[in-house]
Amino acid sequence: MDLIDIRLVQVEDAGSINAIYNYYxxxxxxTFHLEPVTIQERTEWLDGHSDRYPVIVAGCSWASLSPFRPRxxxxxxxxxxxxxxxxHHRKGIGRLLMLDLISRAKALGYHSIIAGxxxxxxxxxxxHEGLGFEHVAQFKQVGFKFDTWLDTVFLQLML
Ligand SMILES: CC(C)(COP(=O)(O)OP(=O)(O)OC[C@H]1O[C@@H](n2cnc3c(N)ncnc32)[C@H](O)[C@@H]1OP(=O)(O)O)[C@@H](O)C(=O)NCCC(=O)NCCS
Known part of the structure; x- marks a missing residue:
């Protein structure tokens, strides 16, 4: 896929974002959420994403930059x-979303992006590896879902 219509999120997108997300x-x-995200929770999450933390949407997909840690x-x-x-997997959409996020992160002056x-x-x-992210950490059994302990891998792209 060469082109998709990527735009910044609007509050009205909360429902479609949740529809995509809550399936997972x-x-x-x-995702380490255990219960579906409510519209109120999603709206509050969107409120926390200012210009410095963009959320983008493209039809059947969305992506975001969020603070890594609060300090x-x-x-x-x-x-x-x-x-x-x-x-809609394996049509190139995820890659285009990530390329857009990387470009926004550079424009906003960030130093690196972490993906968990x-x-x-x-x-x-x-x-993420295909976009140049490097595997920098694996935390053992930090999540528990579907009766199983789960590891989290962190990948990092220096900008
Ligand atoms: C991960 C996710 C965003 C990928 O989106 P996508 O649109 O299906 O991915 P793309 O078609 O852009 O794939 C780009 C490349 O990623 C790799 N890739 C993506 N999905 C893959 C899979 N299931 N198996 C192996 N490689 C895969 C491939 O290298 C692929 O290139 P190729 O198709 O030319 O081989 C999508 O599978 C998804 O939404 N998964 C659930 C949510 C999630 O895990 N999000 C990421 C963490 S926040």
């Missing part, structure tokens, strides 16, 4: 997320 909450270890010295580091509707993935989420890990 109930079916996948790619002030982490201000140059952001954490990325990307979610493509489960019926549950250790068996090989598609997500390959996506």
């Amino acid at each position: 909450v109930l079916s996948s270890t790619c 002030p010295a982490y201000v140059g580091t952001v954490e990325s997320s990307a979610y493509v509707h489960y019926l 993935a549950e250790a068996t989420q090989y598609g997500s890990i390959r996506l």
Whole structure:
């Protein structure tokens, strides 16, 4: 896929973002949420994403830059997320979303992007590796979902 219409989120997108995301909450270890996100929670999350923390949408997908950790010295580091509707995988959408986020992160002056993935989420890990992210950490059994302890892999792209 060469082109998709990527735009900044609007508050009205909260429902479609949740529709894409909550499928994974109930079916996948790619998110460590255990219960579906409500519209109120999503709206509050969107409110917390100012111009410095963009959320982008493109039809059946969305992606975001969020603070990595709250203490002030982490201000140059952001954490990325990307979610493509489960019926639209492997069409190049996730890669285009991430390229857009990387470009925005550079324009905003960030120093690096961190992406977290549950250790068996090989598609997500390959996506990030293909964009130049390096595997920098694996935390053992930090999550527990579907009766299983889960590792988290952190991948980092220096900008
Ligand atoms: C991870 C995710 C965003 C990838 O989006 P996508 O649109 O399917 O990915 P793309 O088609 O852009 O794939 C780009 C590259 O990533 C890799 N990749 C993506 N999905 C893969 C999979 N299931 N298995 C192996 N490699 C995969 C491939 O290298 C692929 O290039 P190729 O198709 O030319 O081989 C999507 O699978 C998704 O939404 N998953 C659930 C949420 C999630 O895990 N998000 C990431 C963590 S926040």
